[in-house]
Amino acid sequence: MLNASILTWLTFLPALGAAVVMLLPRRGRAPQVFTLLLTLLLFAMALHLPAHYDYHQQQGFQDELNVPWIGNPNIHYHVGVDGLSMWLVVLVSFLAPLGVLISWRVIEDRKSEFYALFLLQQTAMYGVFIALDLILYYAFWELSIVPLALLIGMYGRKNGRAAAIKFFLYAFIPSALLLVGMLWLYAQTGTFDLVQLQQQLHGWSTGSHATGLWLTSLAFLLAFAVKVPVFPLHGWLRDGISEAPTAVAMILAGKLGLYSLLRWHVALFPTEAAHIAPLMVALAAIGILYGALLALVQTDLKRLAAYATLSALSFCVLGIYAFTTASMDGAVYQILNESISASAFFMLLGILYERYGTYDMAQLGGVAAKMPRLAVLFVITTLSLIGLPALNNFVGEFLILSGSFQTHARIAAVATLGIIFSAAYMLWMVQRVFYGAPSAHVTGLVRPDVNWRERAALWPTVALMIAMGVASLFWMRAIDLTVPAMAPKIATAHTAFDARIGSTR
């Protein structure tokens, strides 16, 4: 019984919590405490999913709930998780308390609203990951935009409003096309259900609906690619990330779009996805290099982080559209890794900013001497982001690159350059900020090192970086069961090689 309703509870508890937060007294720490407790509870509940995951079930979804919502058009409240979404749900639950901890003292103005919106976007995230009905999915997808935009706008730095509107429009307008595509699908098939759609669309790529299907798949792709973002569509990312408060920057990019690409593009339109794959792979490669190169020349830490994020996310895109078992597994794994490491990175940047009031590298320098603990955490995170073996990103990046080498060797080679660049700008950044002679700005201010609360937020991520780098198989089990099945048939030619790669891990 719990299995059937756990996802629903997980999804709607935060929304309920948001309402409670608004009603709590505004003075004091009540909103933080309440939100922290709630997110911890959610995390505990989310852990129920992997704990009871049935690894014997090869196909389909678990913890499913499927009840009619609206009679006509035929919309169901259909939720469930598989190996792909389960970890994402856990990931979201894991990051939420950290976000609360890191915002603990940063957000003082309009606190209740902040935590309410934070919880609301939590609902939207869960919803996106567990929805198996297109409309339900779309509802949460759209819903996720509003709280994020508000959070950026209300709690952003200087140009928060512009960044928020930019983000919203970038996300919203392609969504309109997505909706058209969905409605077209419904008009043709009479269902919004993922599973039924997959079955019905089978073989349509060559049938009379080929053109419509092709356009629909493009509409879907566009909406998701913007949200990732994929290379030419990343206009909102820099402002969004550099303006967003830390807790928001942690969840802004990546997960939703990448997950959607896999679930609703690759898995729903395998043939069309295979057709567009070369383009996507190329764009991913460009994104990797472009992000990395721009990151090299940034002086603002948040902007550097933004371009680094673009570069890292492009890796995931590359992995997905390379369409080999290894690359796709790697891409999914990399989503988790990237989220964790980038979150840690953003939290650290947030702490730095809190201490010194700037993201400008020129003003920072020699921080390590002042805050050794922070420096340690920072370096570990940096190494993780660079892809140091035994840390989490290495596994993902390696799988992606090795997988994509088989299908797109030249592009993969180019992408490898990206890793080198990333090592360059990250290390250079660490060198400029933490080492060398302390700048006047830093010496002028006496600030405490990371406190217990920040440590409580940071150490779990570091622990996970290591755990995921060392014991990747634990996570891979569920992913491996689900993700390769999503790949178009085109990839089967490489099964033999994949098997070999698979055996190495």
Added chain:
Amino acid sequence: MTEVSPALRILPEILLTVTGVLVMLVESVLGVKTSRKPLGALAIFGTLATLVASVYQLQLPAGTAFFGTVQSDAFSVFFHLVIGGIVLVTLLVSLDYFEGHSSYVGEYYALILFGAVGMMLMTSSVELLMVFISLEISSISTYILAGYRKRSATSPEASIKYFLLGSFATAFFLYGIALCFGATGSTNIYEIAKGVAGGASPLLLTVAFGMMLIGLGFKVSLAPFHVWTPDVYEGAPAPVVGLMSTAPKAAAFAVLLRIAYGAYGTLAHVWMPLIWILAILSMTIGNLGALTQRNVKRMLAYSSIAHAGYLMVAFTALAPMGIAAASFYTAAYAAMNVGAFAILSYLSGFDEKRTNLSDYAGIARRHPVAAAAFAVFLISLIGIPFTAGFFGKFYVFTAALNSGNAWLAVIGLLNSGVAAFYYLRLLAQMYMVTEEQTVAPDNVHARPAFVLGVAILVLAVFALGIFPNRALRLARAGAATFAAQATAAQNISAAVLPR
């Protein structure tokens, strides 16, 4: 067909009329200085009774009365409920609005009630003469209501513009009716349908439809007949704008549905392209116009043009689906737009001192609850899921796609993307900008009636967005009456006008 007392067919209208007359009678015995709130309460109770009566009408078998001039069916009941709901909320919201600012408050309630009678009759009449008369009742009362802030310079101006263009439109609509009459020899919708199906000159009928479309296009402010909308909405008192941007439009759309599908069903291929053009123009002009506005009321005016365009998209869909979608959309649009103007009226007061975008800077801090409600309505206007606006658009575009108008849906949804920008600008202004001390500190207090009205609207927005089933069923039942109309036309032929 079982015999139903004719009075039951127009029971809601009768109740509302009686209430209106009572309001006027009581007004005349109240002292000059006495508060007019009891009259408002009376009007509210009358409206409630009307709503109950409308619901009761659902139990009657669909049928006509008074020699085939009015018909009560699920379709009319749906629109009765929408209009009744709008009126109810408008009354609640404006209970304190005019108090102490106008010496004609009692007349205000009476006008709203009588106007509602006209609108309701529009939705239930199947005789174009009846439509015309009730259209005029609703129009004239809204012309007057638009000019209610007599001391301001803009309100009479709004009133005269509304009046002139409205009457202009009426003349077109009337010419359309005349041509219809000329083509078929009758002004009864079912008789016209018979004429359309066989015999009558399609040329004359098409011209007639064109003229009626122009007339109704003005009334519902479709582009290119929208020129009056921004000015009128800017000048008229905010609660009135909430009313007149929704209720008369809902009624006019109901009429248009009855004419298009009820009478002109078989000529759909002829009028469909006209509707396409109007839909695209309205959506585009409305949204682009709204983008450039600095005045919130004008912005919402352009947005209402755009929404009328979305609604027209539903017209292009096949009969039952399109009708249901259009009906649902009117309800959804009513909930959010009345709400937006209600909040506007609350924040800017009778003097309308807070109408520019910049006046809303940081409102969220000073009036957090009002701002939150406004945000809900705006988000619904954008079309974010779990709100009425989303499902409204969803059904409209589903209907359009089902009938193969994918390109129309694409244009529409892209438009709604553009639309998001200007709603968002206002949202951003409220939430993300720190307050500039441009507007003097105001001492607006939310009265219980106002809070109740807005609460009803917020609930409606969410109810239609999360559990739209019930409303949808009713809308679909209404649409089904059109399908059954072919048979009804035969039953009714005995009762129509003698030659």
Added chain:
Amino acid sequence: MHLALFIIFGLMCLGGAVNLLLQRHPINSALSLIVVMSSLAVLYLLLGAEFLALAQIIVYSGAIMVLFVFVIMLLNAGEEERTHGSRAAYLAGIPGVMALFAVLTSTFFTLRTSFGSARLGGFLVTTQDLSRVLFRNLLLPFEVTSILILVAILGAVVLAGKER
């Protein structure tokens, strides 16, 4: 006879309408409109609508237009100023009106044979005929008209009245 009357009063109608357009003083326009309305009354007579003809005179010429003239006098509306109207009115208006006229006229012209013709006494509606339809088949619209008038009265009071 019929034809002659039609031509005379039809031309008076048109002349009055054009004069309304050309005159710059509102009162002259109003008088032209009265001419149009009265000529129309004669045309109604020709078409067998005798009651209507008189109603036209009483209601339109005798009541509505008096109201217009009254207001013109009350506000002492002077010569119309030749300000530049909105250019859109000219740009879109003139072709629009042309198109409207062309459409209507060509429609009527195309269908001219099917409409037949009217002769004096061919179709005469007596007051009894009228009332029989009005108070039976069209009873509801008739009753509802009372609400319309009520609204109009309210409106006149509200708008023209002074704030107390």
Added chain:
Amino acid sequence: MNVLVFILLSLLKVAVVTVIFLTAVAYTVLLERKLVGRIQNRWGPSRVGPFGLLQPLADGIKLFLKEDLMPDEVARPLFILAPIIALSCALISIGVIPFGENIRWHGVDMFQIADLNIGLLVILGVTSIGVYGIALSGWSSNNKYSLLGSLRSTAQMISYELALGLSVIGVVLRTGSLRLRDIVNVQNTHGILSWNIFGGLQLIAFFIYLTAAFAETNRTPFDLPEAESELTAGYHTEYSSMKFAMFFMAEYANMINVGCVATLLFLGGWSSPFGNLLPAFGGPLVQALLPVFWFVAKVFCFLFLYVWVRGTLPRFRYDQLMGFGWKFLLPLAIANVMVSSLALAFRG
């Protein structure tokens, strides 16, 4: 041939009626002057002709020969048009009024110019057009007294027209026709008892009609438009000579019209007050002319009443006048319509 006779006879009829009517107008003026004189304990005109009977002629010549002044700043066409409208409207009404029994000679109705199905409406319609004469005269004179006078007058006429129109509805309901002959025919069975004023229970309606008619003709006690103490001569101010004469004639013609209509509607028209009590006597000529006598007698009574009222009642104040019209007369008229229709409905 027959048609030619018809046309000739009709034209002749029109000419005769017009001459008689205008003469009657002239002598109504004399009547008034005489009567008012008597009421005020003086003689009135008595020098021109025996008992002053040629006085109207002298007045007419004076007015015709006077210099016609036309002020510079008037709106010329309208200034000239206004009296023409006023007089012609006053003259048109007589065209539909029947003076006696329907007696035909060569197919021509001898005592009525045109017998229309909607005669009553024609009279109401013409009356309503008459307002323009006054409205335009005031406006075109370009004079504040004229304008105010005509504004007052117009408002007054519009206001009382409603009561006037409503007051005749009871009569029409009883008859079921708008043809004036039908209306009289209903009343000529039992003499005075079947007149509408008694038999048709239209006493109140008669009162309303009477009052409204006084106002419509701008007569005392409702002659505010020309209240000389405040507005000099009201809308007449700028008029002189022939044009003034036209207004003057129009006023008295209207008085006669109103009297005729009142007679037809309420006082049994040409029917004898004794009904069948009086045995028929005399030849066909007497038979034909006797009703005309009754008709003229009744109209004369009416005119007498007009003058009598003028001689005795003071003038209303303007707000009293409007209040009386809207707040008393109009509701009374509506009540009368309701009561009459209910009574008719119960009677069967």
Added chain:
Amino acid sequence: MAVPIAWYLILSAALFSIGVFAFLIKRNIITIFMSIELMLNAVNLAFVAFANHWHQVSGQIFVFFVMVVAAAEAAVGLAIIIAVYRSRETLNVDQINLMKL
């Protein structure tokens, strides 16, 4: 001699078009309003003509209702005009432009 109904209709179309045109180019509110009345009259003529064509009484009754409506509109419209004049002292539509169109 009979007159084709179509002539009446064409006359009505002409009157209507003149009304529309006057509505567009006239600059005095009252005159604009009068052109609307002209349009309504044109419609009435069409109704009467069609009533003659179909030998239908209802066509003529329509005209009554139009008259009533026109009267109601006139009452309200002129009241609005008076209200506007009170606040603006002008009847020129080009000067009644506090709000941009």
